Amino acid sequence: MKLPKIRELLEAVKAFTHKPYTSKFPFQPHEPYPSFRGQPEYNVDKCLGCLTCEEICPAEAIAHQDNTNGSAPKRVMIHYTDTCIFCGCCEEACIADHEGIKLSNKWELAFFEREKAFETIEKDLQLCEICGSVIACKDHLKWIAEKVGELSFSSPTLYQFRFKSLGVVDDNIVSAVKDYGRSDRVKILCARCRRETTLTTA
Amino acid sequence: MQKSVISIGPYHPLQEEPELFMLTVEGETVVDIEVSIGYNHRGIEKLSERCNFDQSTFVIERICGICSTSHPFAYTRAVEDIIPVEVPERARYIRTIIAEGERIHSHLLWYGLAGHFLGYNTVYMWMWKLREEILDVMEILSGNRNNYAMFKPGGVRRDINSDDIPLALKKIDAIIPTLDRLKKAILDDPVLHARLKGIGILTKEEAVDYCALGPTSRASGVARDVRKDAPYGAYDRVDWDMIVTESCDVWGKAVVRLLEMYESIKIVKTCLQNLPGGEIDLNIKSIPPGEGIGAHEAPRGETFHYVRSDGTNRPARHKVRASTFMNLPTLKATVPGSSISDATIILAAIDPCYCCTERMAVRSREGKKLYGGQELIRLSQEKTKKIKREMGIK
Numbered sequence: 001m002k003l004p005k006i007r008e009l010l011e012a013v014k015a016f017t018h019k020p021y022t023s024k025f026p027f028q029p030h031e032p033y034p035s036f037r038g039q040p041e042y043n044v045d046k047c048l049g050c051l052t053c054e055e056i057c058p059a060e061a062i063a064h065q066d067n068t069n070g071s072a073p074k075r076v077m078i079h080y081t082d083t084c085i086f087c088g089c090c091e092e093a094c095i096a097d098h099e100g101i102k103l104s105n106k107w108e109l110a111f112f113e114r115e116k117a118f119e120t121i122e123k124d125l126q127l128c129e130i131c132g133s134v135i136a137c138k139d140h141l142k143w144i145a146e147k148v149g150e151l152s153f154s155s156p157t158l159y160q161f162r163f164k165s166l167g168v169v170d171d172n173i174v175s176a177v178k179d180y181g182r183s184d185r186v187k188i189l190c191a192r193c194r195r196e197t198t199l200t201t202a
Numbered sequence: 203m204q205k206s207v208i209s210i211g212p213y214h215p216l217q218e219e220p221e222l223f224m225l226t227v228e229g230e231t232v233v234d235i236e237v238s239i240g241y242n243h244r245g246i247e248k249l250s251e252r253c254n255f256d257q258s259t260f261v262i263e264r265i266c267g268i269c270s271t272s273h274p275f276a277y278t279r280a281v282e283d284i285i286p287v288e289v290p291e292r293a294r295y296i297r298t299i300i301a302e303g304e305r306i307h308s309h310l311l312w313y314g315l316a317g318h319f320l321g322y323n324t325v326y327m328w329m330w331k332l333r334e335e336i337l338d339v340m341e342i343l344s345g346n347r348n349n350y351a352m353f354k355p356g357g358v359r360r361d362i363n364s365d366d367i368p369l370a371l372k373k374i375d376a377i378i379p380t381l382d383r384l385k386k387a388i389l390d391d392p393v394l395h396a397r398l399k400g401i402g403i404l405t406k407e408e409a410v411d412y413c414a415l416g417p418t419s420r421a422s423g424v425a426r427d428v429r430k431d432a433p434y435g436a437y438d439r440v441d442w443d444m445i446v447t448e449s450c451d452v453w454g455k456a457v458v459r460l461l462e463m464y465e466s467i468k469i470v471k472t473c474l475q476n477l478p479g480g481e482i483d484l485n486i487k488s489i490p491p492g493e494g495i496g497a498h499e500a501p502r503g504e505t506f507h508y509v510r511s512d513g514t515n516r517p518a519r520h521k522v523r524a525s526t527f528m529n530l531p532t533l534k535a536t537v538p539g540s541s542i543s544d545a546t547i548i549l550a551a552i553d554p555c556y557c558c559t560e561r562m563a564v565r566s567r568e569g570k571k572l573y574g575g576q577e578l579i580r581l582s583q584e585k586t587k588k589i590k591r592e593m594g595i596k
Contacts, residue, residue, distance in 0.1 A: 032341070033341050035344075037351070
């Protein structure tokens with residue numbers, strides 16, 4: 001009976017001399033450990049807009065929107081902070097050496113309005129020169145062309161894009177008529193138009 | 203004497219899952235309890251069948267917030283059972299570390315809550331303070347305090363950085379003296395002895411009959427632990443003991459949990475020190491058609507998963523059986539005969555997940571008397587005070 005009381009007393013005395021265990025949080029910022037998994041953030045320069053992260057995300061926290069109306073078509077990559085579960089699958093699956101989207105150390109993610117709980121980046125889109133549908137992001141095509149090297153000469157879409165990005169081909173030569181002629185075969189085309197030009201022209 | 207019925211639920215104030223207990227009371231004594239489970243349909247199994255095998259892990263992880271590794275552990279074991287494959291050695295160790303770290307923090311959480319129900323708010327504060335240290339260790343090792351997202355069929359998703367291990371070991375070592383102090387404070391306390399001994403008796407036969415699992419069965423002298431019975435992970439590579447007591451009451455359950463924490467600390471430390479090198483993932487490309495079962499000894503008992511694959515990349519059927527499901531019916535044996543103030547701690551003693559939604563109401567048949575969850579905790583705390591007064595402790 002006595003021993004527990006003496007121990008409690010000792011604890012009480014110790015507690016007087018010690019600092020409080022809790023941190024002075026709002027006044028003193030909290031530093032998480034370096035391995036902490038926080039808000040995933042896009043790196044605009046590294047991201048290719050390939051949508052692997054959207055495909056892999058278990059919580060469907062990543063989405064995209066293609067704006068093809070303006071003069072400069074853009075793909076908007078959207079990351080919803082409120083749906084994200086910070087599992088790190090997007091970073092793990094990222095084809096740009098895991099650097100296109102990366103988990104940061106940010107943990108203060110509170111929002112007043114849920115509708116605003118998202119972050120976006122914009123990537124330039126490459127459209128089909130005949131039908132105007134989306135092929136892929138420009139960075140993604142560039143990445144594929146560099147990855148496959150000289151094999152990219154087997155695909156007119158890839159090498160034409162590569163020439164254009166290098167400035168070897170005049171950017172302004174676009175045929176106005178959809179003639180599905182022979183000249184269309186060396187254009188940047190979507191898969192459907194590629195098939196049609198190949199099948200219909202002799 | 204007039205009988206009245208106390209309904210605890212449909213949202214239990216002590217548990218995360220909605221369920222209903224109807225206590226029939228005569229005065230202060232509970233004479234019968236009716237346990238109804240299945241009030242809520244969360245659709246987790248169906249949701250898991252919609253995701254692919256890798257994505258399911260994250261849905262499964264969110265079945266329970268406290269034992270968030272138990273379900274993925276059992277699920278990944280079930281998927282690996284379909285193929286079947288052996289997980290790489292390093293992945294086995296990492297899985298064991300995460301699972302045992304979780305056991306420590308889960309038991310500490312239970313201790314804190316049990317202390318709170320009994321009116322020992324100091325125990326509550328100390329245990330949860332200690333739990334913070336463990337959660338820090340988990341953050342260092344896995345990147346998050348809870349929901350570790352470490353598991354995937356065929357291995358683990360993330361490696362433990364060897365630079366982090368010394369810091370984690372240092373933090374775990376720092377826990378032991380505090381835990382020792384708390385162990386003494388709990389095991390020596392005469393009031394806790396008076397309060398917990400001899401209530402909520404679950405005899406060995408009853409534990410076997412009701413198929414009790416985990417600490418609930420081990421406190422009744424049934425030596426039942428998946429980690430020993432059918433070793434997996436690194437449990438057969440590490441030296442540890444199964445804690446079994448014969449006291450059969452709430453006190454026994456408390457002692458089992460307390461001593462189990464020491465075993466878990468031992469396992470985590472040994473695994474961290476002897477972490478083998480090599481691959482952490484098998485990179486499974488496809489799952490053939492077939493069936494698989496997986497079990498894991500969660501902090502509350504054996505968690506069991508069944509997965510059927512039809513050769514696609516999604517589970518065709520996924521069945522989850524959590525340990526609390528088996529432990530709840532034991533209340534039928536433990537609660538009758540006790541007082542309402544004891545019922546609070548007996549219901550909590552099987553360590554069901556705690557609920558933040560307190561929607562409990564106590565009323566007589568005429569609807570005169572009304573108690574909420576807060577009042578029940580107050581009743582329990584008052585009994586402790588009464589015992590203290592009787593024993594002459596101020």
